[in-house]
Amino acid sequence: MSILVDKSTKLLVQGITGREGLFHTARMIEYGTNVVAGVTPQKGGEWVMGGKVPVFDTVKSAVEATGANTSLIFVPSRFSADAILEAADAGIPLIVCITEGIPIQDMMKVRRYLDQMGVRLVGPNCPGLLSPGTAKVGIIPGDIAIAGNVGVVSRSGTLTYEVLHALKQNEMGVSTCVGIGGDPINGTSFVDTLELFEADPHTEKVVLIGEIGGTDEEQAAEYIRDHMTKQVVAFIAGKTAPPGKRMGHAGAIVEGGEGTAEEKIKALAAAGVMTADRPEEIPGLLQ
């Protein structure tokens, strides 16, 4: 029914005792996600969520005690790189980092190390993952999507919710929604996610939500042209964004003429991908 997260997910939350960590862990448990542990240094031995979730000092001890196979990170940006590396070294194969504002040089090192370890990172600066009806790993509101066969992948947060909401209003369900995040250097890319959707028997079509900056959408267009059998439709935000200005997300900037919405839409069109003029049109483009 989904990619990356499902009923077999045993989730560990790094930074679980912080305000965000506590709030979203409660939402994830309500949704039915199996949260097995939390990590906050110097709070090992405590319990949260009404005594249901144990807190550990280190990821290693949490994994040994609970068999956690996915980690979700809420720690502040200056400690995030360390948190990601700690999870990778403890043998966690899937790490989802919500935190915004991690220095780009930290992310380049982290990404290179994770590639060598064969560990997957989703994010940072992302809303996480939602497999409707099955598991929620992150901060996407659970009630805005229903289960179904549309895969959604996006660099954005609320714009993704907008599209999920439009799909739900048209009674279209989602297999998994993957927020890959708005940073210039991230873990999982559009292409990585498209590969997973292409291989997933329960995903029949895909919505790609991109924005200005970088060339991730252009690479996705090449992959779609050469390898995708499933229908992909897109929305690209930032047609009216001025060059040289960072539009909220660290990665949303047109630099040296590269990363414009026009170029991305052109590349996608050349790969047979229809791009909606506004997010509300997306359900109508899905056949």
Add this chain to the structure above:
Amino acid sequence: MKLHEYQSKQLFAEHGIPIPHGQMTMNASEAKSIAEELGGRVVVKSQVLVGGRGKAGGIRLANTPDEAEESATQILGMKIKDLPVRKVLIDEAVDIETEIYLGITNDRARRCPVMIASAEGGVEIEEVAKTNPDKIVRVWIDPLLGLQDYQARYLAASTEMPSEHWREFMSITKGLYQTFIQTDATLAEINPLVITADKDLMALDGKMVLDDNGLFRHPELAEMRDLDEEAAEEREARKYGSSYVKLDGEIGCMVNGAGLAMATMDVINLYGGSPANFLDIGGGASAEKVAAAIQIIIRDPNVKAVLFNIFGGITRGDEVARGILAALKKTPSKLPMVVRLVGTNAEEGRHLLADADMETAVSLADAAKKAIAAAGAVEGS
């Protein structure tokens, strides 16, 4: 965050890169005494955070201290691309034999730093990339290994400089790489790197951009920020956890989320309107935060209508509605306002706003059309 030439070159010097003797000043008579100390023949260089200083007349050679004072007086009274010149750098004049380009930045697609060199120094590298791409050489640096000797040697050998300069050039590439890494930079550029008539290598001009997200590690660099770099509104928005970019249209926007904020601008444009700004208020919607955002939007005299587009997820629609109403009580405005609320508790929110006689909308298209119509009505009145 952008650094001035004089700040960039100071950082280069701290990492062993030779730079000309010189000093920054904000007044012309001091320019004269600096020129005297430097031996008379100097270059007076405006320090503004935009390109094209030379073409604008912001860089002048002075043969005597009196000339230096005169040039400084003129340059300190200039505006370059709308930015007032507040500082000049007085550098000793150097006799140039060869000009080289050397820079380092991040390659997003390859996820690592890339060092770039060119024998065509002294002109913008983007220009060389267009007109003479064969003259540009690049080496990609493994972020875990750092710059290697063979890579620096490759750059030296590829820029047509005599091999007697390679050792010095390689030491400069190492210095530039260290400057870049140790300041969390996203760009560090020496252009031109010159070989002087005395056969010395020297960074004649420098430019650096730092990663704002890395500044917590460098409080001393954060203090170098030039307040002219960004508009006062952008700075103020940041203080409230929002992100604002001014545009030149007439429909002010307040949106939660960067992607949705860009999409909102695009949809306004799609229906023939023009957005006045990008504004992402981020998470939460306290009256204080909304009020600050509204104040920033309506301070722009071009704004004729305001569009709020809020997707209630974790932030509930009724909370947002209350925030907007409380903010408007604090900051009354006669401008027409259209509010689109969707998601969690959106209907309750819309009721609250409708009771207060605010125009509401359900779809983004509808909201954009209503805001455009309202702006037109203001224009016609």
